[in-house]
Amino acid sequence: MTSHVNMDFAGVCVEDAKRQECSAQDRISKMQQTPASFIAPQGGIDRNDPRPLHKQVYEALLASIRDGKLPLRGKLPSERELVDLYNVSRITVRHAVRELVQQGVIHSQPGKGLYVAERGGGFELQVLKSFTSIAIANGRSPGHRLIGASIVHAPLEVSRPLFLAPGAEVVLLSRLRLLDNIPVVVQIDWIPAARVPGLLDLDWAVANRSLYAELRERYRIHPKRGQTTLSARLATDEEAAMLELPPPAAVLTVDQIAFDDRNRPVNLTALVHHPARYPLTLLQSESGDFTQY
Amino acid sequence: MTSHVNMDFAGVCVEDAKRQECSAQDRISKMQQTPASFIAPQGGIDRNDPRPLHKQVYEALLASIRDGKLPLRGKLPSERELVDLYNVSRITVRHAVRELVQQGVIHSQPGKGLYVAERGGGFELQVLKSFTSIAIANGRSPGHRLIGASIVHAPLEVSRPLFLAPGAEVVLLSRLRLLDNIPVVVQIDWIPAARVPGLLDLDWAVANRSLYAELRERYRIHPKRGQTTLSARLATDEEAAMLELPPPAAVLTVDQIAFDDRNRPVNLTALVHHPARYPLTLLQSESGDFTQY
DNA sequence: TGACATGACTGGTCATAACCAGTCCTATTG
DNA sequence: CAATAGGACTGGTTATGACCAGTCATGTCA
Numbered sequence: 023m024t025s026h027v028n029m030d031f032a033g034v035c036v037e038d039a040k041r042q043e044c045s046a047q048d049r050i051s052k053m054q055q056t057p058a059s060f061i062a063p064q065g066g067i068d069r070n071d072p073r074p075l076h077k078q079v080y081e082a083l084l085a086s087i088r089d090g091k092l093p094l095r096g097k098l099p100s101e102r103e104l105v106d107l108y109n110v111s112r113i114t115v116r117h118a119v120r121e122l123v124q125q126g127v128i129h130s131q132p133g134k135g136l137y138v139a140e141r142g143g144g145f146e147l148q149v150l151k152s153f154t155s156i157a158i159a160n161g162r163s164p165g166h167r168l169i170g171a172s173i174v175h176a177p178l179e180v181s182r183p184l185f186l187a188p189g190a191e192v193v194l195l196s197r198l199r200l201l202d203n204i205p206v207v208v209q210i211d212w213i214p215a216a217r218v219p220g221l222l223d224l225d226w227a228v229a230n231r232s233l234y235a236e237l238r239e240r241y242r243i244h245p246k247r248g249q250t251t252l253s254a255r256l257a258t259d260e261e262a263a264m265l266e267l268p269p270p271a272a273v274l275t276v277d278q279i280a281f282d283d284r285n286r287p288v289n290l291t292a293l294v295h296h297p298a299r300y301p302l303t304l305l306q307s308e309s310g311d312f313t314q315y
Numbered sequence: 316m317t318s319h320v321n322m323d324f325a326g327v328c329v330e331d332a333k334r335q336e337c338s339a340q341d342r343i344s345k346m347q348q349t350p351a352s353f354i355a356p357q358g359g360i361d362r363n364d365p366r367p368l369h370k371q372v373y374e375a376l377l378a379s380i381r382d383g384k385l386p387l388r389g390k391l392p393s394e395r396e397l398v399d400l401y402n403v404s405r406i407t408v409r410h411a412v413r414e415l416v417q418q419g420v421i422h423s424q425p426g427k428g429l430y431v432a433e434r435g436g437g438f439e440l441q442v443l444k445s446f447t448s449i450a451i452a453n454g455r456s457p458g459h460r461l462i463g464a465s466i467v468h469a470p471l472e473v474s475r476p477l478f479l480a481p482g483a484e485v486v487l488l489s490r491l492r493l494l495d496n497i498p499v500v501v502q503i504d505w506i507p508a509a510r511v512p513g514l515l516d517l518d519w520a521v522a523n524r525s526l527y528a529e530l531r532e533r534y535r536i537h538p539k540r541g542q543t544t545l546s547a548r549l550a551t552d553e554e555a556a557m558l559e560l561p562p563p564a565a566v567l568t569v570d571q572i573a574f575d576d577r578n579r580p581v582n583l584t585a586l587v588h589h590p591a592r593y594p595l596t597l598l599q600s601e602s603g604d605f606t607q608y
Numbered sequence: 609t610g611a612c613a614t615g616a617c618t619g620g621t622c623a624t625a626a627c628c629a630g631t632c633c634t635a636t637t638g
Numbered sequence: 639c640a641a642t643a644g645g646a647c648t649g650g651t652t653a654t655g656a657c658c659a660g661t662c663a664t665g666t667c668a
Contacts, residue, residue, distance in 0.1 A: 074620080074621060074622090075621080075622070076621080076622085100647080100648060100649080101648085101649065102647090102648085102649095110622080110623090111622060111623045111624070112623090112624090112625095113406075113621090113622060113623070113624090114621085114622065114623085116649090116650090117621090117622095119649090124417065126540060126542070129539070129540055129574075129578065130648090130649060130650090131576065131577070131578070131630095131631090131648080131649080132629075132630055132631085132648070132649045132650065133629070133630035133631040133632085133647085133648050133649065134630085134631060134632090134647095134648060134649080135631095135647095135648060135649075136648090136649080137578070139540070246422070247419060247422055247432070249419070249596065250596065251594055251595070251596045252545060252567060252594060252595040252596070253567055253588075253590045253591075253594040253595070254547035254548075254565040254566055254567035254568075254588070254590045255547075255565050255590055256563065256564070256565045270549065270563040271549075272547040272548050272549045272565030272566065273547055273565065274545060274546055274547035274567065275547075281422075283424065284424065285422065285424070285430070295546075295547070297546045297547040297548055298546075301544055301545060301546040302544070302545040302546070303542060303543065303544045303545070367650075367651060367652090368651075368652070369651075369652085393617080393618060393619080394618085394619065395617095395618085395619095403652080403653090404652060404653045404654070405653090405654090405655095406651085406652065406653070406654090407651080407652060407653085409619090409620090410651090410652095412619090423618090423619060423620090424618080424619080424660095424661090425618070425619045425620065425659075425660055425661085426617085426618050426619065426659070426660035426661040426662085427617095427618060427619080427660085427661060427662090428617095428618060428619075428661095429618090429619080
């Protein structure tokens with residue numbers, strides 16, 4: 023049970039509308055199944071991996087969907103089939119499935135099955151995902167142009183949400199985000215200077231340097247939850263110029279506070295989006311009332 | 316086990332930092348606990364209620380938090396205490412807790428406990444919640460002013476996301492949303508006419524009529540998931556006038572497609588937000604990478 | 609007095625095992 | 639031939655029980 027799980031057994035039971043006769047004997051032989059192959063190419067689940075099993079299942083399923091191994095409006099194997107596929111308990115499978123459902127990647131129909139959710143046309147962007155990873159997932163190349171990096175005294179609008187004394191020192195990082203070298207977002211970050219000594223010693227002009235990667239790897243700061251406020255306003259002249267918008271122009275603003283696993287504020291981010299080049303999409307699912315407006 | 320659960324037993328064990336001696340005997344007597352009283356005022360969980368237990372626990376906890384029975388940055392009873400409080404299994408408690416964590420209402424610290432998340436100042440609004448319920452939760456009175464209600468042939472931008480033939484008949488419902496009689500959002504809905512016969516026979520000038528309530532109660536249509544696109548643009552002259560914005564003005568736009576439990580499109584909603592009067596806030600938690608930008 | 613081990617907690621993870629209410633195909637019955 | 643009753647599935651819910659890795663107060667040993 024503690025050893026590697028073998029996933030290379032030649033699979034029977036190809037997914038199809040009618041596969042009764044083989045699902046029947048599946049239920050009997052419980053030790054030699056693992057049809058795998060179409061949804062779990064080379065295993066996927068590793069019990070030596072320190073990550074939780076449900077996370078591994080989640081990522082294996084997500085990868086199968088993203089790689090197109092499952093057709094867009096296609097049907098996933100049933101939860102009980104996934105149990106056999108990955109050799110985990112149904113609780114673990116359901117944990118992974120729930121995550122995917124809540125993120126809108128799949129949707130479930132009781133009595134029928136799990137289906138891949140068709141995603142709307144155009145960009146597929148989500149709040150709270152890495153700018154870099156979103157870009158790559160969409161086949162675009164991310165980058166940034168440094169506007170400014172310095173240590174300043176926090177104004178009240180910055181110090182208060184960060185639980186700092188007014189005027190406390192904060193690192194100010196100001197960047198113009200690019201997608202395929204096209205400006206799409208103006209991003210300004212404030213980070214309490216006391217938590218990130220030496221952050222400005224790094225060369226922030228390097229186009230692929232990631233703030234969150236540095237926080238994670240250099241300072242062991244792991245953002246865990248956040249609060250985001252969305253609004254709109256007219257772009258300033260500088261913003262309009264940087265985003266190549268003819269004034270008067272409207273921009274989508276996203277202000278975000280992140281907290282770490284000990285509930286301390288990590289940073290404050292202000293984003294100014296080019297409305298056409300970088301709209302935001304959210305996928306939602308039934309958790310909650312969904313009475314919506 | 317199938318009867319009502321009694322919650323009116325005089326509770327010992329007031330929440331405190333040191334309550335060792337009584338939690339010890341709690342663990343022994345498993346039939347007569349239910350200290351309750353501070354978190355489950357008059358029961359809360361009813362096994363005759365058709366709703367799932369985890370949903371009831373979720374709502375009981377949410378109510379306790381919203382009513383201020385728990386201090387804002389306060390500590391919740393531990394999961395195992397909640398098990399005894401509500402007489403449900405830990406899986407059920409965890410299901411409810413997970414929901415609250417994912418919605419950002421509470422946050423958890425392994426090894427320590429569950430804490431009520433402090434919410435940012437100002438409005439506390441969320442995407443995907445009912446306009447009416449949000450208003451009430453914030454102590455404001457919701458309303459709307461009818462702009463137009465008619466059946467039209469769907470233009471391509473409307474027919475395509477709704478999976479309809481171009482020019483198919485759709486109900487168009489156009490309203491100006493009010494908060495304390497102040498205009499805050501322009502809302503336009505398109506609903507496939509074939510699914511909602513007689514919808515326009517209702518008097519939509521009535522200020523508290525809810526589209527989603529009608530869909531639910533008259534047509535048994537239950538929206539389950541949705542896709543939302545956020546952006547910004549300059550307000551049209553009509554929009555600026557209705558929202559009392561001096562042109563040129565920027566507005567926050569929210570376009571939303573809802574699907575029912577059989578994955579059929581229910582409606583298309585276009586919202587035009589007054590940026591200052593109705594910004595949106597989102598609470599987020601660790602599910603996913605949270606690499607964010 | 610200070611460093612350290614202990615133990616009682618915390619939430620996080622995972623397994624096994626049921627039962628329910630739907631859906632949908634099939635085979636029996638009228 | 640059509641209506642119906644089964645049965646085999648689906649996801650949804652809930653219980654019990656167990657172990658882990660963290661946190662933190664306490665008490666012991668140097």
